[in-house]
Amino acid sequence: MKDQIQQLIATGHTKEALDLLVQMNGDAILLQSQFNNGEKQFNLGMIDFGEWGRIQARVNFAALEMAAKPAASNSSASGQSGNAAGPAQPAKPSVFISYNHTDAFAMRAVKAYLEDHDIKVFVDIQDMGVGDRIDAFIEKALQENQFILSVVSENSLKSGWVNQELGAALLLNKFGKKWLPVLLDNKVFDDGFFNETMDEFDEKVKAKQKSVQDALEKGRDIRAFMDDLIRLKDLQNDFAKTIQALKSHLGEDISGELFDHGMARVVRTING
CATH class of the missing domain: 3.40.50.10140 (Toll/interleukin-1 receptor homology (TIR) domain)
Known part of the structure; x- marks a missing residue:
């Protein structure tokens, strides 16, 4: 499966590679989330092509490293098992x-x-x-x-x-x-906590949207506001x-x- 993941990444099919990687390593779900969020921002025009390319490169590099880890860890473990030293102390949780x-x-x-x-x-x-x-x-x-x-x-x-x-x-x-x-x-x-908190979020979103609108009217860069708005x-x-x-x-x-x-x-x- 590692070779298949490498081939998919090399041919530009990162999304399919991440689907496979999640089956190998559950931690890949975080890379998948990072990739999907970047793709969403690019499709909505919130980031330019250059930034989207940098996100893909970071995810691809991390995915290739993660795909190689299981093999490295297995070989290391097998090497240790042949040593004559006593049993290793269990790692602290x-x-x-x-x-x-x-x-x-x-x-x-x-x-x-x-x-x-x-x-x-x-x-x-x-x-x-x-x-x-x-x-x-x-x-x-x-x-x-x-x-x-x-x-x-x-x-x-x-x-x-x-x-x-x-x-x-x-x-x-x-x-x-x-x-x-x-x-x-x-x-x-608390039954009332959900609605109270959602109301607070609504107010924060409106305030951030106003900041974006003010910046647009003045011809200023809005990227400083968009990350907060997306969050x-x-x-x-x-x-x-x-x-x-x-x-x-x-x-x-x-x-x-x-x-x-x-x-x-x-x-x-x-x-x-």
Whole structure:
């Protein structure tokens, strides 16, 4: 299948190559999403042909690397099995924490609890390099960690980045990555929260559309506004799915006095 993927990419059939790659490696769903989003923006005239070409090149390069990984990892494993050394120590479980920065205090408490129980933790504020792209870092972190822990609150549900991460976590959960939502409040179960939040999104979209219109009337470049506008519209479209998923997926309440009890259950889940 690796040769077939390489051939499809070489002949310009990236979409078909990604369909095959997802069957080999569930993490490819993120590349597929990146490609589809770029294609949508290009078809809507939101990016020019040059930018669309750069997106395709990045996706193609990452897809070729991913297609080659299974073979490399298998050969490495077989090489190690022939060594006379004793059994390797099992790797620590690793967790990527997805959170909104207004919930940083809660994130640090969660991180400290996990590390106290010998669990490796990745968060953007400490593990991003200077100059790293936020979206690229998040994509890499989601792919490379066995567990994705989402700190869910009113703040995070209204955050574009966290909702994007939640969507990715839901997809990866279907391919063997364990998604662990922990709840700081019960807003997700509040019947009025959905409509109130959608109203807020509507206002933000209108404000951004006005900025685009003002820039157009003055003959200015609108690309600075279009990324935000696309993000807001995607957030609106995905918000209902996010709420539904959180209501149907067992989340752990770690609010207030329930923190220790809830986190103990999370650690048991991670350790199997």
